[in-house]
Amino acid sequence: MTVRVYDLAHARAGDKGNTSNISVICYDAKHWDFIERELTPERVAEAFKHLAKGPIRRHPLRNLKAFNFVIENALGGGVTVSLAQDIHGKSYSNLMLAIELPDPK
Amino acid sequence: METKETVRIGAGAGTSDDRMVPALELAERGDINYLVFECLAERTVSRENLARSKDPNLGYSPSLHARLRMVLPACMRNGIRIVSNMGAANPLGGARAARKEAADLGLGDVPVAVVLGDDVSSIVKHRPGLRLIENGEPLESILPAMISANAYLGADVVCEALNTGAPIVLSGRVADPSLFLAPMMHEFGWAYGDLPKIAQGTAAGHLLECTASVTGGCFGWPGKKDVPDLARNGFPFADVKADGSIVIGKTPGTGGRLDVMTCTEQLIYEIHDPTAYITPDCVLDITGVALTQESADRVRVEHARARPATDTYKVNVGYADGYIGEGEVSYGGIDAIERAKWAAEIVKERLKLQGFVYDDFRVDLIGMSSLHGELDKRPEPYEVRLRMAGRTRERKAAHAIGFEVRAMHMHGPGGAGGAIEPRVRDVLAVKSVLLPKNMVNAQVVVEGKL
Numbered sequence: 001m002t003v004r005v006y007d008l009a010h011a012r013a014g015d016k017g018n019t020s021n022i023s024v025i026c027y028d029a030k031h032w033d034f035i036e037r038e039l040t041p042e043r044v045a046e047a048f049k050h051l052a053k054g055p056i057r058r059h060p061l062r063n064l065k066a067f068n069f070v071i072e073n074a075l076g077g078g079v080t081v082s083l084a085q086d087i088h089g090k091s092y093s094n095l096m097l098a099i100e101l102p103d104p105k
Numbered sequence: 106m107e108t109k110e111t112v113r114i115g116a117g118a119g120t121s122d123d124r125m126v127p128a129l130e131l132a133e134r135g136d137i138n139y140l141v142f143e144c145l146a147e148r149t150v151s152r153e154n155l156a157r158s159k160d161p162n163l164g165y166s167p168s169l170h171a172r173l174r175m176v177l178p179a180c181m182r183n184g185i186r187i188v189s190n191m192g193a194a195n196p197l198g199g200a201r202a203a204r205k206e207a208a209d210l211g212l213g214d215v216p217v218a219v220v221l222g223d224d225v226s227s228i229v230k231h232r233p234g235l236r237l238i239e240n241g242e243p244l245e246s247i248l249p250a251m252i253s254a255n256a257y258l259g260a261d262v263v264c265e266a267l268n269t270g271a272p273i274v275l276s277g278r279v280a281d282p283s284l285f286l287a288p289m290m291h292e293f294g295w296a297y298g299d300l301p302k303i304a305q306g307t308a309a310g311h312l313l314e315c316t317a318s319v320t321g322g323c324f325g326w327p328g329k330k331d332v333p334d335l336a337r338n339g340f341p342f343a344d345v346k347a348d349g350s351i352v353i354g355k356t357p358g359t360g361g362r363l364d365v366m367t368c369t370e371q372l373i374y375e376i377h378d379p380t381a382y383i384t385p386d387c388v389l390d391i392t393g394v395a396l397t398q399e400s401a402d403r404v405r406v407e408h409a410r411a412r413p414a415t416d417t418y419k420v421n422v423g424y425a426d427g428y429i430g431e432g433e434v435s436y437g438g439i440d441a442i443e444r445a446k447w448a449a450e451i452v453k454e455r456l457k458l459q460g461f462v463y464d465d466f467r468v469d470l471i472g473m474s475s476l477h478g479e480l481d482k483r484p485e486p487y488e489v490r491l492r493m494a495g496r497t498r499e500r501k502a503a504h505a506i507g508f509e510v511r512a513m514h515m516h517g518p519g520g521a522g523g524a525i526e527p528r529v530r531d532v533l534a535v536k537s538v539l540l541p542k543n544m545v546n547a548q549v550v551v552e553g554k555l
Contacts, residue, residue, distance in 0.1 A: 006329075010329075010330060010366065010370070012324075012370040012371075012373070014373075014374040014375035014376075016375055016377070017239055017537075018239065019377065021374075021376065021377060023370060023373035023374070025366070025370065025373075050479060050480075051478050059377075059378060059379050059380075061373065061379055061391070061392060063393055063395060064369050064372065064373065064391075064394065064396070066369060066373060068377075068379055070377045070378075076467075077465070078239075078535070079146075079147060079148075080147060080148045080426075080532065080534045081426060081429075083429060083465055083466070083467040083494040083495065084467070084475075085469060085471070085476065085492065086475075086476050090323075091476040091477065094476075094477075
């Protein structure tokens with residue numbers, strides 16, 4: 001059995017230059033430790049490997065029940081030069097939410 | 106000046122394309138003291154610089170006319186002061202346009218305080234050795250194609266503009282949160298040394314700078330994160346007290362939702378290291394911030410921290426970087442994906458046969474792989490839209506992409522439909538450098554009689 005990040009958290013993606021940042025915010029603080037253990041930068045890198053060169057850093061924000069993932073070299077050079085449809089990578093949050101994690105129970 | 110106990114600062118725009126009516130709702134029944142319009146994306150100033158080079162009267166945000174025409178009567182009636190970076194590449198021209206709008210509306214001679222000095226192109230031009238933040242190369246590498254160079258000014262000079270008493274303050278490039286922090290500094294006499302207050306004000310500015318992002322925009326998800334009456338979602342404001350206490354609220358009677366979840370998403374938005382969000386005013390740390398629901402649609406913000414500002418301004422350098430060409434066409438039914446992929450190969454080959462060269466090229470199957478790339482385990486859709494895009498030095502090569510994709514109607518696999526006209530756009534790229542603050546001469550001039 002697995003859960004998706006979607007089941008436990010919400011997310012939003014932002015852009016600065018060629019770097020994407022994606023927040024992952026737990027609905028319930030009790031899942032923060034589980035997300036910290038399972039949603040590692042390595043696991044996120046695996047999900048984004050065909051889109052982003054990285055590196056990927058994860059910043060904890062326990063006060064906000066959240067994490068901030070900062071993914072470099074992720075936006076085709078950045079909004080001003082990118083050939084993508086979604087130049088800002090706004091839809092990246094939905095790829096994050098689709099990542100599967102082992103069942104916490 | 107009489108000090109108000111609570112100052113209410115409304116967010117009237119979070120981008121030049123932002124919706125307009127919610128700003129009017131704030132002005133009419135939001136009981137606000139300030140209305141802030143943030144209208145500059147990264148490349149907007151470059152684009153407006155090009156507009157100004159063709160007509161010296163232009164170069165401010167083209168949305169200035171419609172926005173001011175809409176809100177000025179209510180703002181003047183209710184004593185609401187307007188702060189905006191809609192001056193873009195020509196704040197003085199923007200001020201003249203704003204004054205004309207006011208006069209045309211019968212509001213008389215309305216003075217405008219103008220913030221100048223963000224345009225540092227003549228300064229950086231002589232410093233080709235400055236390093237580009239993005240790739241470490243010297244500025245020299247893009248100088249020949251430079252269109253604009255603008256420093257992100259801070260709240261201090263905007264505060265100075267407010268001190269003149271002018272009902273409208275117009276600037277070019279100013280950091281987004283600084284536009285909101287400035288009225289707080291002006292009203293309460295905060296200085297950069299009052300770090301806990303500057304931190305609170307900067308956090309509030311960051312929460313407000315994308316308007317509807319804290320009121321349910323860019324948030325909703327049916328059955329999971331429902332947003333009531335999203336079609337009529339309102340814009341937010343901050344209630345600020347002299348001690349730095351902050352509550353975020355929204356226009357009464359509007360749709361949307363404002364709660365800890367919406368505010369959390371916006372608080373982390375576009376922040377990298379949450380202990381060091383660098384603005385011209387401070388280095389903000391949000392790792393201690395507490396957000397609490399105070400009542401319906403009201404969220405209290407506490408415990409933002411900050412360290413003193415750095416001694417440099419971030420400067421965005423805009424430069425011409427070739428062209429992007431695009432084409433699209435659709436395939437449906439049996440083997441839609443196979444036909445779209447075949448079409449892409451044919452287009453690529455025809456472009457190659459004509460000798461066109463691209464710095465970057467991309468093939469998207471919209472409905473399959475255009476947003477998140479190729480992934481395993483993905484079901485094939487019934488229909489798919491082929492999109493091809495390339496960046497190149499040559500306008501002709503850019504145009505050829507859309508031309509050849511459109512030609513799939515007659516010269517490609519069977520059953521292609523709905524191609525778009527070939528699309529070509531100039532690339533206005535942006536890179537950044539850091540410039541010592543003491544090299545920048547930020548200043549305020551007033552257009553009209555105070």
